[in-house]
Amino acid sequence: MRLSRYFLPVLKExxxxxxIASHRYMLRAGMIKQQSAGLxxxxxxxxxxxxxxxxxxxEEQNRAGAVxxxxxxxxxxxxxxxxxxxxxxxxxxLRIKDRSDRDLLYGPTNEEVITDIFRSFVRSYKDLPIxxxxxxxxxxxxxxxxxxxxxxxxxxxxDAYSFDISMEEAVRSYNKxxxxxxxxxxxxxxxxxxxxxxxxxxxxxxxxxFLILADTGESEVFCHKDLVDMVVPGTDIDxxxxxxxxxxxxxxxxxxxxxxxxxxxxxxxxxxxKRLSARGIEVGHIFCFGDKYSKPLGAKVMGSDGKEHVAQMxxxxxxxSRLVGGIIEASHDENGIIxxxxxxxxxxxxxxxxxxxxxxxxxxxxxxxxxxxxxxDPLYDDKNDRGGVKxxxxxxxxxxxxLVVGPRGLKDGVVEVKDRKTGEKQNLSPGAAINMIxxxxxxxxx
Amino acid sequence: MRLSRYFLPVLKExxxxxxIASHRYMLRAGMIKQQSAGLxxxxxxxxxxxxxxxxxxxEEQNRAGAVxxxxxxxxxxxxxxxxxxxxxxxxxxLRIKDRSDRDLLYGPTNEEVITDIFRSFVRSYKDLPIxxxxxxxxxxxxxxxxxxxxxxxxxxxxDAYSFDISMEEAVRSYNKxxxxxxxxxxxxxxxxxxxxxxxxxxxxxxxxxFLILADTGESEVFCHKDLVDMVVPGTDIDxxxxxxxxxxxxxxxxxxxxxxxxxxxxxxxxxxxKRLSARGIEVGHIFCFGDKYSKPLGAKVMGSDGKEHVAQMxxxxxxxSRLVGGIIEASHDENGIIxxxxxxxxxxxxxxxxxxxxxxxxxxxxxxxxxxxxxxDPLYDDKNDRGGVKxxxxxxxxxxxxLVVGPRGLKDGVVEVKDRKTGEKQNLSPGAAINMIxxxxxxxxx
Numbered sequence: 001m002r003l004s005r006y007f008l009p010v011l012k013e014x015x016x017x018x019x020i021a022s023h024r025y026m027l028r029a030g031m032i033k034q035q036s037a038g039l040x041x042x043x044x045x046x047x048x049x050x051x052x053x054x055x056x057x058x059e060e061q062n063r064a065g066a067v068x069x070x071x072x073x074x075x076x077x078x079x080x081x082x083x084x085x086x087x088x089x090x091x092x093x094l095r096i097k098d099r100s101d102r103d104l105l106y107g108p109t110n111e112e113v114i115t116d117i118f119r120s121f122v123r124s125y126k127d128l129p130i131x132x133x134x135x136x137x138x139x140x141x142x143x144x145x146x147x148x149x150x151x152x153x154x155x156x157x158x159d160a161y162s163f164d165i166s167m168e169e170a171v172r173s174y175n176k177x178x179x180x181x182x183x184x185x186x187x188x189x190x191x192x193x194x195x196x197x198x199x200x201x202x203x204x205x206x207x208x209x210f211l212i213l214a215d216t217g218e219s220e221v222f223c224h225k226d227l228v229d230m231v232v233p234g235t236d237i238d239x240x241x242x243x244x245x246x247x248x249x250x251x252x253x254x255x256x257x258x259x260x261x262x263x264x265x266x267x268x269x270x271x272x273x274k275r276l277s278a279r280g281i282e283v284g285h286i287f288c289f290g291d292k293y294s295k296p297l298g299a300k301v302m303g304s305d306g307k308e309h310v311a312q313m314x315x316x317x318x319x320x321s322r323l324v325g326g327i328i329e330a331s332h333d334e335n336g337i338i339x340x341x342x343x344x345x346x347x348x349x350x351x352x353x354x355x356x357x358x359x360x361x362x363x364x365x366x367x368x369x370x371x372x373x374x375x376x377d378p379l380y381d382d383k384n385d386r387g388g389v390k391x392x393x394x395x396x397x398x399x400x401x402x403l404v405v406g407p408r409g410l411k412d413g414v415v416e417v418k419d420r421k422t423g424e425k426q427n428l429s430p431g432a433a434i435n436m437i438x439x440x441x442x443x444x445x446x
Numbered sequence: 447m448r449l450s451r452y453f454l455p456v457l458k459e460x461x462x463x464x465x466i467a468s469h470r471y472m473l474r475a476g477m478i479k480q481q482s483a484g485l486x487x488x489x490x491x492x493x494x495x496x497x498x499x500x501x502x503x504x505e506e507q508n509r510a511g512a513v514x515x516x517x518x519x520x521x522x523x524x525x526x527x528x529x530x531x532x533x534x535x536x537x538x539x540l541r542i543k544d545r546s547d548r549d550l551l552y553g554p555t556n557e558e559v560i561t562d563i564f565r566s567f568v569r570s571y572k573d574l575p576i577x578x579x580x581x582x583x584x585x586x587x588x589x590x591x592x593x594x595x596x597x598x599x600x601x602x603x604x605d606a607y608s609f610d611i612s613m614e615e616a617v618r619s620y621n622k623x624x625x626x627x628x629x630x631x632x633x634x635x636x637x638x639x640x641x642x643x644x645x646x647x648x649x650x651x652x653x654x655x656f657l658i659l660a661d662t663g664e665s666e667v668f669c670h671k672d673l674v675d676m677v678v679p680g681t682d683i684d685x686x687x688x689x690x691x692x693x694x695x696x697x698x699x700x701x702x703x704x705x706x707x708x709x710x711x712x713x714x715x716x717x718x719x720k721r722l723s724a725r726g727i728e729v730g731h732i733f734c735f736g737d738k739y740s741k742p743l744g745a746k747v748m749g750s751d752g753k754e755h756v757a758q759m760x761x762x763x764x765x766x767s768r769l770v771g772g773i774i775e776a777s778h779d780e781n782g783i784i785x786x787x788x789x790x791x792x793x794x795x796x797x798x799x800x801x802x803x804x805x806x807x808x809x810x811x812x813x814x815x816x817x818x819x820x821x822x823d824p825l826y827d828d829k830n831d832r833g834g835v836k837x838x839x840x841x842x843x844x845x846x847x848x849l850v851v852g853p854r855g856l857k858d859g860v861v862e863v864k865d866r867k868t869g870e871k872q873n874l875s876p877g878a879a880i881n882m883i884x885x886x887x888x889x890x891x892x
Contacts, residue, residue, distance in 0.1 A: 007515070069488055069490045075481065120479060153520070
């Protein structure tokens, strides 16, 4: 993309309403614009990052055998009356009346709708297990939206729903999602720790939150240090194999959010030098709640024993839009964002220090064309701004690599390659710079 | 995808509520499920087709220089009061009150929000032209939702918005979208005809609807026959070149929807043997409305003349979800859907006539693996159903090619390849069958 044809409204000033790094940098880097309290437009740069996070989430869901579909944002109230949650859910649910005065709502979650789909079509244990997911906008009418898209009202979530014939099978489905989540967050460059968590309005006994550690996290968390750097299973894992050992390896070590924390158990189970108490950001939450929805909604299948069984369910959420903020909280410095290569909106930035200079223009066009062909998707700053403006803008938006092209370097046959994360700079021939960047991305998307 | 691990709830009976082919086949092929009046879940097969249509739309928008972003589904009412449309829009707008009793609405279109974004960030003619688009769910509270997803309440639309310094430039932006739309619909296997159309609640003078011809179309249309088969510009067109001749070539010939139709002009301008009157389905609509929104909302930029100019705007819609139905209306037979190769949910179907037979299983696995590697994304019917059930299911869901694998054919070293559209069958070695299918798809996605 050429910057002259892009829409990247960066701000010079730090907006006063933004109290945390992700909110500040998303506004300054022209990633979002607030439209009303807790309602945001995703400007092109922010949208692109969100799409990459969505795609990684999708690929790992598919790999684990979940099947994608889509439920509407607006739901009828009837199913929620059947499950008993219409009155329970409280004021966070956005309730709506249509022109015929029927009760609708903007879905805050989808257990009811998916259970209705299941009961409409599935009759036999032979069709199980099933895990259906969608990536859809949700609405929760927060009383005090804050922290930009981290606690807003309309947000994008991946939610999956599994159906099994027995609780034993349901745990197998749960484990698949547990493992898929480890891989999902690792691919985004995050260290996410699964923790025992409160189940809130979703319900059930078995539940884990996945949290990334960041000073600005909304929850206090307590865990065994070894969990943070534990190696993830990897995307070549066989999801049909027994995944219990992988889950056990994690759940054997203490990890809890503040609601579930037990200080005595923490001290008893974790040696003092391994105790980590920190702040965390929730990026995923998985639940196994058995028949909580299938029973009131009558979602039953015929078993191999010739009897009807109520389906045993789980649900599994990833906060897709919130992850954009979460990744920034985990990866930034005083100059701006530092994107992990797997989610960066553009693979590299090209800075032309002298637009209009025939040699500089030609060198930039050549880099742009070759990197584009190689699938690096570069952003070419071809605008008529001063060098300082270009450098600080490129640092702010956080692309992993910057290629700085100017007449002086070209005289010596080199361009400058800057690593955004380390700040390291090196002068390379244009060909070597291209090869270096292609090499750096070769294992990014498995 | 293996059918045993997919969720494809096909129906044997034709649902009584479905009066048109697309609605009937989308229900029978397990593509959608109605949740409430005019609200649908997109089951995996339907979702996959919609995603392919979305992706073609996106690629052609990007090619024409439009930049993707995303606006929220829920909007504050204030901007609509500023533009004067809050009261004008009528009961089709879903009006909502949040927990603090503020007026919100579910966006039926986004002129107000995008104009607000523009006025917040753009100051100079140097930043123009800009064309921003998003692919987002909209809601129109139809008094009588019908025809499945063809006239439902929550629907997916691509809407683009262009901003220019003058009306002359705005027409250039309009022409880009005009040409992009010709390519977009052609890539989906459709013959879409641009027609002068009423501008309705969007406004403006210059406007074209893009209609595909189908007996079940909601509008009566009148046009010169030559428009239907006119060659499209093609995706290698240079969008920076003068596109007016391409637009003129079309607009020189008579074409109008019933609201704009003038029978006398039709007869005067079109020779009798070239007059086509038919029914059409609207799949796109483009508008150039100048300052209708930019003026009340104060969206101005500084011109090269040092003076402030109100931005001249256009908006451009594609009915992404509705196209799923539109394509079925244009392409089906008595046995089911016939997908164009560019939007088919799977590239080919593999039917195993004897699951459990070692040779048949091995041959199918081999086909499945090789087609998957080649990017054909096959659907492998590995279920334990009778042949007749498998044949009619595969015809119903309409994949362009079927590979029928059974012990009898394998004895002769062949599998049967069926072309869904022509019904033609041929016996080929598995290797030849794979090559034939790969060859058939080689030019599908430019």
